[in-house]
Amino acid sequence: MLTALFSLLAAAFVGTTAPASAATADRWGFAYVQDPTVPVWTTLDTTRQWGSWKAAAPLAWADGIKVTPGRFLVRFPGIGTGSRGVVHVTPVNRTGHYCEAVRWYQSGADQIVDVQCHKPGGGWDDSPFTVLWTLSSGVLLAGVGSHAYLQYGAGGIVQAYNSTGGGVSVTPGGVGQYQVKLGSVGLAGVLAGNVQVTAVQPNAQARRCKVYHWYASGPDVIVHVFCHDLAGTPINSEFTLSYHRQRAVFGDFGPPKYFGYLATAAGGPTNYNHPVGVGVNSVGPVAPAGRYLVTYPQLAQKETHAQVTAQGSGSYYCNLTGPWSFVGVDAQVDVLCFDNAGVPTPHGFLSTFSSRI
Incomplete structure (x- = not known):
């Protein structure tokens, strides 16, 4: 075997x-x-x-x-x-x-x-x-992007990694609210990269976690994470969070050399595509309201992967509608966001996509 x-x-x-x-x-x-x-x-x-x-x-x-x-x-x-x-x-x-x-x-x-x-x-x-x-593990040389992650548990940070060697911290706020600080992973004064968040629940009770807001603080990236229960009520929760800039969502680069990400509520280097560059990925609404088609030019390459995280206020969340498709050399990712009742609803999100090459 x-x-x-x-x-x-x-x-x-x-x-x-x-x-x-x-x-x-x-x-x-x-x-x-x-x-x-x-x-x-x-x-x-x-x-x-x-x-x-x-x-x-x-x-x-x-x-x-x-x-x-x-x-x-x-x-x-x-x-x-x-x-x-x-x-x-x-x-x-x-x-x-x-x-x-x-x-x-x-x-x-x-x-x-x-x-x-x-x-x-x-x-x-x-x-x-x-x-x-x-x-x-380990520290990356300057100028080759960055990758950081953490697992947050009932007693605080369970584990963390930062490719710059900078700090990783979580400060709880109100119920179900957390401020995450990733030291020196970003570009000074400019919001860049991509964030993904996933709820963790060892008892398999219903939980959802999302990005409420994120911003640059010098070279640091600050992310506010909000978590909700089955009723859409804020609740304290375990979660994982990762950040990647100019590398794939799993942290590697060269390979893969075909990857991209975007944030619908931001622009500039939060919309990045390797090898094409900054600002080339696109997102547009399609029916029904709350559904969006994300296009990643030239990323239709070999075995591929996609993740989506909702961004914004409230208990709204976002999914993929189905497996992504290839249109010529472009990859298209179909995203649909929902309210707590599961009704399609317009909402912001962060999308990331990668080939394995």
């Missing part, structure tokens, strides 16, 4: 990092769960998954299995490291379902990500989703 094979290969990954001038992630994987109802371990969409295990085992693929209503396990082969690293999850549906990370852990040589999805009203229910897990 593949698990036995990776038990022999796992030592090859331990403590390894790519050169500081390019990659930062030690281990990572992304995938798309198209069918969350499969009752046995099933290979996930091979056009929308990749990971650092490919260097040692190019024929291996991530797989997954449903365990209870709305509950799904994703297995990234050969890169297990326990509860380290962070997870992001984005639902893929038009019905207003939402998803959270429950936990992530090592099983043999593999990394397991446990995801719970909910229908509007909070009940457990199946939904397709995209999922990302990444783990980084």
